[in-house]
Amino acid sequence: MNRLRTWVFMAAFFGGSVPIVLMAPVMAMFGTGPLRRWVVFWTRYHRFCARWFMGVRVVxxxxIPTTPALYVGKHQAMFETFEMVALLDAPVIVLKKELANIPVWGWAAERYGMIVVDRDGSAAALRTMMRAGQAAAATGRSVVIFPEGTRVKPGEQPELKPGFVGLYRALKLPLVPVAIDSGVVWPKHGLKSPGVIRFAFQEVIPPGVGREEIVARVHAAINVLDVAAT
Incomplete structure (x- = not known):
């Protein structure tokens, strides 16, 4: 049954995504506002397909703050990349460069305002990310980053990449850790399963916290659902 659900979801979502993505350049002709709303529509379509074809509910x-913030999330699946856009109403998301190379989609993502970075963690890449983050924050948009750098399995709690600390310092925005347990029903590889995916927004951390403390607090906060499950 899960195999059938997964196939139906993929057919519905990816089939529907083709015209949505191809329309993105048209929406961009009318400005960034319409394009952002179009991207939010796409993420809500993803939520619809997950709910009705896979039986996945989001809790x-x-x-969630009403003012701009830096959201730092656990990363177990592509699911949260879509869902955070829908939940936060078109934030800027830090994406790996490989995704920006996808034809049409990559162009639309950059026009939307996604921050595209190399995963090599070089000083130049970090500076580029911070400048892009500052430009986004200046327009009143929140920023989302997944500091583990790649998707991890439930229970894995790797050290965080240092980029989020530089972004936190540069933006001078409140930081909101987000614990997410998507990997339980939406694994990195293999069949998806019906169930619940939780997004737990943690206590807001104000700007100005020191490096060691912010790393420790964020690491603990984004892993609270893993701890609760053990």
């Missing part, structure tokens, strides 16, 4: 806990 949100904690408080």
């Amino acid at each position: 949100v806990s904690g408080t």
Whole structure:
């Protein structure tokens, strides 16, 4: 049954995504506002397909700030990349460079305002990310980053990449850790399963916290659902 659900979801989502993505350049002709709304529509279509074809529900806990913030999330699946856009109403998301190379989609992502970075963690890449983050924050948009650098399995708690600390310092925005357990039903590889994916927005951390403390607090906060499950 899960195999059938997964096939139906993929057919519905990817089949529907083709015209949506191809329309992105047209929406961009009318400005960044319409393009952002179009991207949010796409992420909500993803949520619709996950709910009705895969039987996946999203449960949100904690408080989402009403003002711009830096959101730092656990990363177990592509699911949260879509869902954070829908939950936060078109934030800027830090993406790996490989995704920006996808024809049409990559162009639309950059026009939307995604921050594209190399995963090599070089000083030049970090500076580029911080400048792009500052430009986004200056327009009043929130920024989302997944500091583990890649998707991890449930229970894995790797050290965080240093880029988020530089972004936190550069933006001078409140930081909101987000614990996510998507990998339980939406694994990196293999069949998806029906169930619940939780997004737990943690206590807001104000700007100005020192490096060691911010790393420790964020690492603990984004892994609270893993800890609760053990």
